[in-house]
Amino acid sequence: MSKVYICTAIPYVNGNPHIGHAMDYLLSDAYARFRRNLGDEVRFQVGTDEHGNKVYSTAQKNGLPVEEYATQNSHKFQDFIQKLNISYTDIIRTTDPEHVRRCQEIWQKLSPHIYSAEYDGWYCEGCERFITQKEYEETGGNCPDHQKPYERLTEKNYYLRISDFRDEIRAQIESDQMKILPEFRKQEMLHLLEDTLDISISRPKKQLSWGVPVPGDDSQVMYVWVDALSNYITVLGYPDQDISDFWPATAQFVGKDILRFHAITWPAILLGLGLPLPQNLVSHGHVLSNGQKMSKSLGNVIDPIEVVERHGLEAFRYYFSRHIDNFIDSDFTWEKYDEAYNNELANDLGNLVQRLATLCSKNSVSGVSDGRGELAPEYMTLMDKFEFAKAFDYVWTQVRELNKDIDQTKPWELVKKGETDKAQQVLRELVVKIMQTAQLLEPFLPGTSAQIYQIFGNTGIIQRPETPLFPKA
Numbered sequence: 001m002s003k004v005y006i007c008t009a010i011p012y013v014n015g016n017p018h019i020g021h022a023m024d025y026l027l028s029d030a031y032a033r034f035r036r037n038l039g040d041e042v043r044f045q046v047g048t049d050e051h052g053n054k055v056y057s058t059a060q061k062n063g064l065p066v067e068e069y070a071t072q073n074s075h076k077f078q079d080f081i082q083k084l085n086i087s088y089t090d091i092i093r094t095t096d097p098e099h100v101r102r103c104q105e106i107w108q109k110l111s112p113h114i115y116s117a118e119y120d121g122w123y124c125e126g127c128e129r130f131i132t133q134k135e136y137e138e139t140g141g142n143c144p145d146h147q148k149p150y151e152r153l154t155e156k157n158y159y160l161r162i163s164d165f166r167d168e169i170r171a172q173i174e175s176d177q178m179k180i181l182p183e184f185r186k187q188e189m190l191h192l193l194e195d196t197l198d199i200s201i202s203r204p205k206k207q208l209s210w211g212v213p214v215p216g217d218d219s220q221v222m223y224v225w226v227d228a229l230s231n232y233i234t235v236l237g238y239p240d241q242d243i244s245d246f247w248p249a250t251a252q253f254v255g256k257d258i259l260r261f262h263a264i265t266w267p268a269i270l271l272g273l274g275l276p277l278p279q280n281l282v283s284h285g286h287v288l289s290n291g292q293k294m295s296k297s298l299g300n301v302i303d304p305i306e307v308v309e310r311h312g313l314e315a316f317r318y319y320f321s322r323h324i325d326n327f328i329d330s331d332f333t334w335e336k337y338d339e340a341y342n343n344e345l346a347n348d349l350g351n352l353v354q355r356l357a358t359l360c361s362k363n364s365v366s367g368v369s370d371g372r373g374e375l376a377p378e379y380m381t382l383m384d385k386f387e388f389a390k391a392f393d394y395v396w397t398q399v400r401e402l403n404k405d406i407d408q409t410k411p412w413e414l415v416k417k418g419e420t421d422k423a424q425q426v427l428r429e430l431v432v433k434i435m436q437t438a439q440l441l442e443p444f445l446p447g448t449s450a451q452i453y454q455i456f457g458n459t460g461i462i463q464r465p466e467t468p469l470f471p472k473a
């Protein structure tokens with residue numbers, strides 16, 4: 001049994017959750033459930049990122065005190081996480097006083113690598129990021145992600161000396177000691193590392209008061225990313241507690257847009273603290289809406305609650321785990337969603353359960369309580385490589401095989417011919433297989449898996465469910 005620690009990016013609380021936010025949670029949840037299935041002890045962190053300009057200025061636009069606004073939205077994210085049935089163990093808000101105090105201690109520990117200097121350059125509030133002159137020129141001074149001109153800043157900041165850590169970070173990325181997935185992102189990060197200068201890690205309080213105060217300097221607050229990244233260890237109790245049971249993280253799941261902070265800034269902080277780097281940094285693509293980036297101005301933002309309400313939570317988890325690629329951008333449209341629901345969930349899986357349960361109940365076949373067995377090697381390999389959508393495809397081949405098995409073995413014909421024992425034997429074998437499939441489904445569709453166990457996993461006579469698992473829509 002190993003100890004496993006899984007981390008998710010913590011969203012800014014400057015708005016409501018959207019379907020893109022679900023990706024970090026679903027990927028992490030699938031991995032957490034997979035590892036628990038193997039008998040590992042899993043800690044799994046989620047949370048909300050509440051400081052910084054972005055949150056502060058949206059609170060102001062909404063006419064609310066920032067604390068109140070952050071709390072309201074943090075609760076929306078917490079509800080969202082619950083609604084998605086995410087099996088987290090630890091939850092953090094970056095406004096938690098314990099987190100704030102721990103961040104200040106982290107800052108102090110990093111002080112040998114911190115110096116103060118004048119910053120004169122560009123900033124993007126949308127990205128909460130300092131922009132290099134090179135990027136400024138390449139983009140014509142406009143953030144491609146936020147469609148806004150960069151701001152010019154001239155201010156005193158504290159800097160973290162990246163040059164103290166560059167060689168070590170490079171070595172660990174190259175050797176996969178900190179493995180960055182997918183491979184093409186690893187190459188991107190290696191290039192970026194060479195171009196990264198020392199990182200500004202504070203903002204003057206007169207520009208931004210909504211942040212963690214820098215210890216020993218009343219005029220400065222921490223740059224929001226320093227405070228945000230630290231959540232992965234403060235939530236474990238660092239530096240008050242020994243975190244070596246669960247740190248380094250087994251896997252951190254983040255979107256492609258924020259990989260740079262996790263691949264460069266975060267390792268620099270960790271090395272400065274004398275802590276090991278995460279074992280895997282898994283970077284996912286973005287969910288697009290009708291082939292486009294979701295944005296309020298395009299009016300194509302999709303409300304996840306609406307998606308959940310359309311065909312239920314399991315359908316939501318199904319689509320986002322199987323049809324949204326782990327690593328590259330993928331599209332969501334209502335048409336594709338409905339099609340996947342009807343053709344795959346209702347036709348393939350829902351029908352399978354209904355057909356098999358009906359045949360079993362008619363022929364007095366009882367369930368098997370121990371359908372669980374060794375996981376198929378193909379599935380294991382894909383799950384270990386964080387290729388969850390492909391692992392889910394593998395599960396689906398099993399679902400389709402089982403449908404074919406029923407068609408080919410035709411238990412009803414055996415019954416007609418009076419070969420009841422043989423029919424029962426065939427059905428029992430199919431029941432064992434559907435239970436094995438339920439085990440493979442568990443990380444992705446825990447609710448459905450539990451229903452299949454309930455129907456086929458008792459030792460009484462199997463009963464046909466009154467309503468199918470996925471009624472046709």
Ligand code: MSP
Nearest residue numbers: 009010011012020021023049228229254255286287
């Ligand atoms: N607050 C930072 C993360 C700090 S982690 C120490 C942040 N927040 S965010 O709200 O902008 O994004 C949170 C997560 O959602 C990120 O992993 C981001 O990549 C992901 N996504 C945001 N939009 C997305 C899509 N459209 N599709 C998939 N993931 C997306 O960045």
